[in-house]
Every structure is written in C-alpha cells, then in structure tokens.
Amino acid sequence: MNIKQNTDKPEVILTGDRATGPLHLGHYVGSLKQRIALQENHEQTILVADMQGLTDNAHQPKKVSANILNVVADYLAVGIDPAKTTICLQSQLPALAELTMYYSNLVTISRLERNPTVKHEIQSKGFERSIPAGFLTYPISQAADITGFNASLVPVGDDQLPMLEQTNEIVRKVNSLAGHSVLQECKPLLSDESRLPSTDGKNKMSKSMGNAINLGSTEKEISAAVKSMYTDPNHLKVDDPGKVEGNVVFTYLDAFHPDKNYIHQLKAHYQRGGLGDGTTKKILEECLQDMLQPIRLRRNAFLNDKAYLVDILCKGSQISREKTSQVLFKIKDIFGLNIF
C-alpha cells in the first residue's frame, strides 16, 4: 500500500466496477484485496457503475443490470463489509448525472479525444468515428463520480491515470470559476501488485475471451481453467528444464499460494528439469480450489438472498445520494442555480 494506514486523517476513497460481468481473480489481485484492507481505516465507497457500463453496452440493454447483484455478491463474498464500505449504485444517484452535465461545459471534445485511455479503448473496441457520445464523454462522468464523493484517493491501474488527470483538470476549472476551492484534487492509489495475466497468457482477462477464473467459478471450471493454462511451450518432456517467466501457472502460484518458500523451491526444481506441468498445475489447482471454495459458497448464499443484496445497495445508495447532493448543491451555487 502506498498510503499510511492508521493515519489520523483517513482518506475518502472512491472505487468501483463497471457491472458488465462477474468479477474474477484479476479483480481480486488488482483491487478487491486492496479494498478489504482499505475499509479498515478509510471512508471507502464502492460504486457499482451501471451507467458507465452502458456507455458501450446499450445495444444489449439488460446485460449490465443482469450483473449488478452478482458484483455485489462478489464484493461481500471476498470480505467487503457493508458496515465499513458503502456500496452504492450509480444509476440511483441523479446528482452524478447532473454534475456530468455541468462539467460537460468545461471540457472540450478535442481534450476528450486526446485522452490516452479513451483513445486506446476506442481503438480496441473498434469504434472509430462511430463512438457513442456517452463513451467519449465517460471521463467527465467519472470526474462527476470522483468529485461527487469528494474523494481524495482513487485506487487505479496505471492505465487509468489519464482519467484522474482529466478529473483534476475539471476540479481546477471549477475552483477557478468559483474563485475559491470548492472541489479537491484527487490522488491515485496505485496497487503494489502487478496485473494478473489471463490463463492463456496473452490478453487482458475477460469473460468473453474465456480466459479468466471468476470468483464464482465452479470446481469443474477452475479445474478446466488450470489444465488449459499457458506454461512454457518449450517444456516438452518432464526432464527438460522449464521456464518460470511468463509461465502463467507460476505467476498464479506467486499470487495465491500461501507458502512462498515452497513455491521458491518448486520454481528451482522446474527450472533444472524433472517437474512436469501436470504436477505444477495440480498444486495450483488445489491452492485455487481451497481459496475459491469458501468464496463461492458465500457468493451463492448471498445470491440466494437477493433481497439482502438489494437492501445493501439501497442503503448504500441512500447514504451516497446525500453525499453527492451536497456536492451538486455547491456546483449549482457557482452558477447561481440554487433558486428554490
């Protein structure tokens, strides 16, 4: 963690996920573990970003909503505690849409088109000029999310740093218009953990690519995913020396196996030869089955009580509506619009 724990002045943290699919081990390593730690000493809100999820999924109108409760179940299953972390739903917070409208007047189209994250995403999604307006402008909506909660700290991957720059530019414009400090700039919180590779060792993990192990994966799915995992393509016979770098099985063992010393010895054995991929995969599978079984059971139990999940989201959204409305009031004040 890059931030001090047990500080007297806890940070206000906003984080979240687009509700476009179930969460997987990449989310666990990249953000969920961090959130479980952060909730102990900070004011943390997790935003289930359904509206942002729709910016490139509106043609599948129910895809996002079908995932909302799954994502909440994922949170609770891994140990996000709704008594410590506010979990809320973006579409339940009209102030965020209103803030987006006000901020939209402070950002030019050419500035949005220069945003490296958006540029990359437009390319990878093949949008070209047919990019939905909501997708090009989603950095503005994200700025509304961050500032709407007065967040001082935003956990991000380094590919998301341009989004925070965009947010802070808006913050500075708002403060300059107001003539005093209304919003605060946010700082990024970069994870110490490196990004977990996909099981095929090639792409970013994604449900549609079938190269991710979801937190709710069944025993069989975990087993199949580990068996198909990318290792060292030149490690043909058991006796051959094998490569550990880029070998996804070892990357996952590093990330999840509790006995680091044992993994160290295992790597040495693999490198000098005599250790088959079948054996390393068996070790990894056992480790992942042990880790994911209780998460899966909890997740299923939560999903069997949807009313409880809705209640968590509803209460979190109620708290968040109050917070975001207060920020909206301040922004409307700059424009003299708190008339009644």
Place this chain on the structure above:
Amino acid sequence: MNIKQNTDKPEVILTGDRATGPLHLGHYVGSLKQRIALQENHEQTILVADMQGLTDNAHQPKKVSANILNVVADYLAVGIDPAKTTICLQSQLPALAELTMYYSNLVTISRLERNPTVKHEIQSKGFERSIPAGFLTYPISQAADITGFNASLVPVGDDQLPMLEQTNEIVRKVNSLAGHSVLQECKPLLSDESRLPSTDGKNKMSKSMGNAINLGSTEKEISAAVKSMYTDPNHLKVDDPGKVEGNVVFTYLDAFHPDKNYIHQLKAHYQRGGLGDGTTKKILEECLQDMLQPIRLRRNAFLNDKAYLVDILCKGSQISREKTSQVLFKIKDIFGLNIF
C-alpha cells in the same frame, strides 16, 4: 397556426428559451404570440433552459441565472398564464440529466458533428475543435427535454428542424431497444410568421449586438432603437421614392401595427415619394410604445415580486418533475435498472 384548434385530442407541447438574456420583439413574433394562443387548447410546458444556456456560457457562471426570473417575467407580462401553461426550470429536473446520460449511449459523435444546426452554431461561435462537450451534445439533452415531457408537438424555427430529427432518431432507437413503443415521435410546429429582422437589418437579433428591442425596453430605449433603425439607404430626400422591401421600419409596422389598411397606404406613399423616414419612424415608435408600455409595466410589477416568480417556477417544476420522472422510469426499465 398549422394545427387544429379546439381539437378533441390536445397536443402535448414543449417549448422554451435559453435563459441567456431578456426576451425581445423577435421572440414575441416568433414564439410568444403562438404560445399565448396554444395555451388555450393544449397541454403546454415552457422550459426555461438554464442548463442548455450554460453549454456555451459556463465561463460567465452567473450570466444564465441572472436571466431566469427576467424571462419568467417576460412570459407573464405578454400573457402566458401559469394556470394554463406549466413554466419550469430545466436545472430543477434531474430526470432530464439522467435521460441525457442514457440517450448519450445511443448517439455517435459523428452523428452529432453532422447536425446542421450544431455545425452552423459551432462556426458562428468560433468554437472549431475547442467546442465544449456539453455544446456538441446538447441535441441529446434537447431530446431528453422533448421526450421527458412526452411532447407530441414542438414549436420551432425551420433552422431547428434537424434537432427534432435527432430527437426522433433517438425515439426510434429507444423503441427498437425496448421492442415496443415507449416514446412517441414529435412533430414540428412551424410558425406562420417570418423571422423579425434586427433593427440594423443585418443580423439575427441579439442583446450583445444591441440590435434588438427587448420586451422590457424603456421608452427612451424604444425611441433610440426606432430612430437608429435601418430603412432605405438610397432614400435621401423626402421627395425621393423609397423602397419598402428590406426597410426594417415597414417590416416592423407590418408585424405590429394594428391597422393593416393604413400601413398599406403608407407604403404606397413612401414608394411614390414624399414621405420621410422621420415620419414613418414616428408612426412606428408610437405603435411600439403603445404596445410595449403595458408589457413593461406588468414586467416591472412581476420583477418587484420575485417571490411570486420563484413560486410559479417552483410549482411548475414540481409538476414537471413528476412527468419527467415517469418517462425516466420507463427508460430505466428498458435497461432493467428499476431495482429499488
């Protein structure tokens, strides 16, 4: 009027003004007169578009809010009756901002850039690529306004027809996503009156150009505006024959003088020579003074009772919040987002 009066099925009409300045005689001829007639037989809402006003005025944060009550006073002074017409404030209707967010995912940036009205406005405002995102996307926000009220009829100038096309495209996309008819397409209501020229006969009327006669103009301002009015530049001596076409004094006399026959004779006299511009201007000034004096007095009385104006807006916005929330509910339903 292009629509039937006293019909059994009254149209739902949405109209409005950007609150960027006081209303002038161009508004009176182009829209206010029509609204006064329409309110008798139709369900009419007038939206004071403060948020749209900010799309190209955010750098002057109080310009829009300073004009809101003036515009409401203008409405009441000319005869818009709040018992017959709902007058509401855009920034008080969060559902419109939320609808804008949902619709933004259904419209591409290139489609917005092809909008002839926006294209022209971008050129005339000199934005080029520095166009604020909120300005390029305001047709989406306007579609939210129109559909948010379920408007079937929208009074527009012909330069605004592309905005209604854009709205109806969104309507069709929404209905196609839903698989049934959720929103209705709107029809334009074009005014029979041609656009009133500015006093200098050159540009579109605007406060900043100083070429408009506002509804609240003082006696002196009216007098000065008429005296400086563009006539026939070749009509140098009283005895010379004068041109009536393009002569702003006659255009205004046509628009405002109650005695059409008298104006007909006056034109003939001017055309054959012997009638000076001083005389025609005196006739026009008297006509405008007579017409604007009671409007000015009522306007000032309303502006002396700001609490009343706020109350009108507040009540109208309350009614409108209910209407627009119902439409938002239907749109969120398409995306499965009415979770709690």
